[in-house]
Amino acid sequence: MRKLIVAIALVLMVVPVAAQKWTPPRTPWGDPDLQGLWPSWQLLSVPLERPLELGTKAMLADEEFARLPARSRLPGANDVFNQGGSRAAAMEHGTPQRQTSFIVDPPDGRMPPLTAEGARRAAALPKVDGPHDGPENFTPAERCLSRGAIGSMLPVGSTNGHQIIQAPGSVVIVNEMLHEARVIPVDGRPHVGVRRYMGDSRGRWEGQTLVVETTNFNDNSNYMGGGGRRIPSFSREARLKERFTLIDANTLRYEATVEDPTTWTKSWTIALPLKRDPTYQLFEYACHEENYSMPHMLRGTRVDDALDVTGERHTVLDKR
Template identity: 45%
Template sequence: MRLHMIPSSAAVASAVALALVVPVPAAAQAPEQGREPARTADGQPDIQGLWNNVEAFFVPFERPSELDAQAEVSADALQAVLEEQAEQKVAAADSGTGAGPLHWYEYGATSEPGSTPSLVVDPPDGRLPALTPFGSQRREYYQVHRHDAAETIAPSDRCVSRGLLGKMLPTFYNNGKMILQAPGYVVIFSEMIHNARIIPLDGRPRIADGIRLWEGDARGRWEGNTLIVETTNYRDMGEMRGSDLHTEQLRIVERFTVVDGETIDYEARIDDPKTFTAAWTVAYPFKRDPSYQIFEYACHEANYSVPHMLSGARAEEARAAAGRQ
């Protein structure tokens, strides 16, 4: 059972429950033969509705070191790793100060034979490529100094954005997506921070290179039953995942392939040559879930932690300076 913190007046509900299983790799699924998806008035495959990727929550992002590099692993080996990781996540979530209450989180997945051992599907070993010297140096620096000044505090801490990957990858909570379509557009509204991605499909030119956005500038097109979205024009130092920050060179190409009326295979190719030595790809399915309720993302209202921390640090600096005079 999923539990959220605060319900929204805009919550959408209907019927069909979610089967909680770890997904098979996106590449392993194929559209049903002879069945075409419904179409919108302007001819797009109709993917409107509520979707989520909570099934992929317990799939490791990278292949666990306990598993070797073979293409598939046994169900027992994968289950053992997933159970250990699940216990660690539950323990961390219920450990008191430093983590949210356990009922915030969307636990409850199981594995099945032949399931993918990682969300990362390329490189084939399921591990991220090495960081560049610049990427490695910046990771090490911001692991220590991220909160040294107001200017470097992460946009997620400010409840501004978790980045494109942060809103699309399965995470602890808020895995819902509402997809809307209008002539010439696809809109993806995410439960995470409630940002809406407005994706034009009309082939318009990109915004000027000097304009940089936290979640980039998206352009989309349909190739058959696959929506391809290419996003560029990111701001520097946006978040990708954990302590990994991207640069303005980041380019993400997403593919949303309609498998059937209940499944979209999602794939994202991430290329930031200043941060990583090679591009990499994640893949997993989204499942239609009309019963899913998108709740209010109450994040920063009445939260004075950042100004209090900064004002306290400035006061300490002032006292230290006064003592030296």
């Protein structure tokens, strides 16, 4: 057990120790300069949770990594858009990574068990196959509202750009997907009593690291804005602590710890390295303008309801 604890500590500490040897540039007002474009598409090959057969192995060994093909994914990696056809050509695929899961704590790289309340809310999440009676039956991401504070940093099938912009007293994180922008005060002002999808964030500098603490989540603050994996939303008591550390000129370590005793039996932490790419272009994400799926599904349900009244229910619509 002692050896296991030491190994876990080494995995969690190796990047911060490396960061201590790196002196990042400073903004004109003296803060560490994290500004730039930090896309995450390369990490699409990494799953949120570690495959069970890998146990506590946080990183692949040299020989295991060498056997990975150019396009590879560990079981459970995000492949929701990998459907083939012309659409697949526009999707990003990622590159081989040694990291075996985004979750680094608990040590097995898996989410901790849900509490009874967390399990109840997980069972009540919107389902892909309906019902689709109203917009409330859809996830925030499907409604073009939000992917959540953590979800916005994790890679998906496309539009995985992130841009950090700094000004005196503020840090702004612009996420390409859903075109979300988090304006984070770093001037010591207190939290406000307003609940949001992304919560209410306040930042501070601890040495070279930007530490962001977020509270005041609303009732739909899912960790990824969606319910496909049956992972419940944060509760109103949830606290999120994020750390942004520039460990060299082109690598930004992102770490986030979720503390939500109403939902999970213990806290859990994700970590990932973001690579600077000054050539990356953030595209406008016109989600509402192109969201034909929402009105089509709602319209289909209205047709289904009408067929119920006339007694001419269609067999295809019956499978909602």
